[in-house]
Amino acid sequence: xxxxxxxxxxxxxxxxxxIGRAVAERYAKxxxxxxxxxxxxxxxxxxxIRGIEASGGKAVAVKGDVAEEGLAEKMIxxxxxxxxxxxxxxxxxxxxxxxxxxxxxxxxxxxxxxxxLTGTFLGVRAALKYFVEHEIQGxxxxxxxxxxxxxxxxxxxxxxxxxxxxxxxxxxxxxYAPNKIRxxxxxxxxxxxxxxxxxxxxxxxxxxxxxxxxxHEIGRPEQISAVAAWLASDESSYVTGTTIFADxxxxxxxxFGPENK
Ligand code: NAD
Numbered sequence: 286x287x288x289x290x291x292x293x294x295x296x297x298x299x300x301x302x303x304i305g306r307a308v309a310e311r312y313a314k315x316x317x318x319x320x321x322x323x324x325x326x327x328x329x330x331x332x333x334i335r336g337i338e339a340s341g342g343k344a345v346a347v348k349g350d351v352a353e354e355g356l357a358e359k360m361i362x363x364x365x366x367x368x369x370x371x372x373x374x375x376x377x378x379x380x381x382x383x384x385x386x387x388x389x390x391x392x393x394x395x396x397x398x399x400x401x402l403t404g405t406f407l408g409v410r411a412a413l414k415y416f417v418e419h420e421i422q423g424x425x426x427x428x429x430x431x432x433x434x435x436x437x438x439x440x441x442x443x444x445x446x447x448x449x450x451x452x453x454x455x456x457x458x459x460x461y462a463p464n465k466i467r468x469x470x471x472x473x474x475x476x477x478x479x480x481x482x483x484x485x486x487x488x489x490x491x492x493x494x495x496x497x498x499x500x501h502e503i504g505r506p507e508q509i510s511a512v513a514a515w516l517a518s519d520e521s522s523y524v525t526g527t528t529i530f531a532d533x534x535x536x537x538x539x540x541f542g543p544e545n546k
Contacts, residue, residue, distance in 0.1 A: 286315060287315055287514060287515075287517075287518035287519070287520065289518060289519045290312070290315040290316060290317050290514070290517060290518055291315065291316030291317075292316060292317075292318070293316075293317045293318070293372040293373060293517070294317065294318045294319075294320070294364050294368040294369070294370050294371050294372050294373070295312050295317050295318070295319050295320070295364075295371075295372065295373035295374070295375060295517070296319075296320045296322075296357075296360045296361060296364055296371055296373070296374045296375065296408075296412070297309050297312070297319060297320070297321055297322065297375040297377055298322045298351050298356075298357075298360070298375065298376055298377050298378040298404070298408060299322060299323075299324075299351065299377045299378025299379065300319075300321040300322055300323070300330075300333065300346075300377065301321070301322075301323035301324075301326050301329040301330040301333060301346075302326075302329055302333075302478065302479050303476075303478030303479055303480060303506060304377060304428060304473065304476060304478055304506045304509050304510070305321075305322075305375070305377040305378065305428075306333050306506070307506030307507055307509060307510035308375055308377060308509070308510045308513045309321055309333060309337065309344065310333070310336065310337060310510070311507070311510035311511065311513065311514050312373075312510075312513070312514065312517070313337040313340070313342030313343070313344060314340070314342070315514060316342075317373070317517075318342075318343040318344070318364075318367070318368040319337065319342070319343070319344045319345075320344075320345055320346070320347060320360050320361075320363050320364045320367070320368075320371075321333065321334065321344055321345070321346040321347070322346065322347050322348070322349060322351070322356070322360060322378070323346060323348060324348070324349070324350055324378075327348070330346045331346075334346060343367075343368070345363060345367050347359050347360045347363050350400075351376070351378045351400060351404030351405075351407065351408065352396075352399035352400050352403055352404050352407075353407075354407060356407070357374075357407050357408045357410070357411035357412070358411050360411075361374075361411055361412070361415050370419075370421070371412070371415055371421075371423070372421065372423055372424060373423065373424045373425075373426070373517045374408055374409070374411075374412035374423070374424070374425050374426070375425075375426045375427075375428070375513060376404065376405040376408040376409065376425070376426070376427045376428060377428040378400060378404055378428075379400060379401045379404075379428060379430075379446075379480075380396065380397060380400045380401065380480075381397065381440055381443045381480060382396065382397065382440075383439050383440060384439070384440075384442075385439065386441045389441075389442065393442065394442045397442040397443055397446050398442060398445070398446050398449075400446075401443070401446035401447065401449075401450065402445075402446040402449040402450060402453070405427050405450050405453065406453065408425075409425055409427070409453070409457055409468070412425050413425075413457070413461060413466065416461075416464065416466050417461075417464060417466075421466075422464070422465035422466060422467075423466050423467075424466070424467050424516070424517050425457070425466065425467070425468040425469075426469055426470070426471065426513055426516050426517065427450050427453075427454050427468070427469070427470040427471075428450075428470070428471055428473070429447050429450045429451055429454070429470040429471060429472045429528055430443075430447040430472055430473060431472050431473070431474050431530065431532050431535050431536045432444045432447045432448075433447040433448050433450060433451035433470070433472055433528060434448075434451075434472075434536055435535070435536060447472075450470060451470060451528060454468055454469065454470040454526065454528065455526045455527075458525045458526030458527075459526060462525060462526075467516075467521075467522075467524065467525040468525060468526060469516050469521075469524060469525060469526065469527055469528070469529065470527070470528040470529070471509060471512050471513060471516070471528065471529050471531065472528045472529065472530045472531070472532060472536070473504060473509045473531055473532065474498060474504055474530075474531065474532025474533050474534075474535035474536070475494055475497075475498060475503050475504060475532075475533075475535065476503065476504040476505065476506055476508070476509060477503050477504065477505060477506070478506055485503075491503070497535070497539060498532075498533045498534065498535050498539070499533060499534030499535065499537060499539050499542055500533035500534055501533075502533050503533075504531065504532070504533060508531055509531055511531075512529050512531050516529065
């Protein structure tokens with residue numbers, strides 16, 4: 286636990302399920318008041334809020350699409366009106382849709398880039414504006430992926446978006462280091478969330494995925510939210526502009542591993 290997180294206020298995009306939900310629940314457990322976001326599933330969102338409130342935490346939600354200008358500002362306004370301030374902004378919302386590149390519809394490309402990369406930009410911009418104007422030494426965390434470095438055939442737009450998130454994170458971190466605003470990314474490997482539902486429900490595919498991961502374990506959302514808690518805490522006070530990989534070794538060129546000799 287990180288006692289310094291108690292009473293802080295965090296905004297987390299795409300937090301009705303998966304990793305975003307786990308980050309919300311972990312932050313709430315640390316005593317962070319959370320402003321959550323969902324696009325359509327109000328029931329799911331309410332369930333997350335009820336769960337947090339039942340364990341003594343404070344949570345509110347704002348509906349909207351991260352790709353649209355204005356949502357991030359609305360979430361920060363909500364943080365200020367409900368909890369008095371905003372300290373931590375987590376750009377988590379992300380999507381993937383499989384397509385061969387030579388057949389990829391422009392709409393598909395745009396949806397991935399608009400959500401994963403432009404959505405991150407819009408969140409980062411709004412958070413920076415708030416932090417700079419209020420002279421807050423805030424914290425920004427962007428959900429990247431191992432595909433910020435591992436090529437991903439069939440999802441080339443996804444890999445492009447996460448590669449973009451990586452360099453955007455580093456550049457922003459450098460630009461705002463003098464303001465003591467920390468900006469980092471997390472690169473999850475294969476995590477058991479709704480985004481991977483199809484793979485998780487197909488025993489053959491699941492086995493194949495486990496075989497690919499050096500530790501042979503598919504990750505849990507809690508193993509990612511633990512990194513998000515550490516990055517928000519003072520324990521990481523000297524860490525900025527980096528990506529923390531939590532991937533069971535997936536980014537270590539597994540084909541060079543001892544089992545492939
Ligand atoms: P998920 O599909 O389970 O959850 C994604 C959340 O984002 C959902 O709540 C969804 O409604 C929301 N969302 C999607 N598009 C949105 C939009 N335009 N506006 C607002 N909300 C939107 O996925 P997840 O696995 O929890 O993924 C979370 C993040 O982690 C994503 O950025 C994803 O790319 C990244 N990631 C996931 C994995 C994995 O294996 N699960 C691996 C690497 C990176």
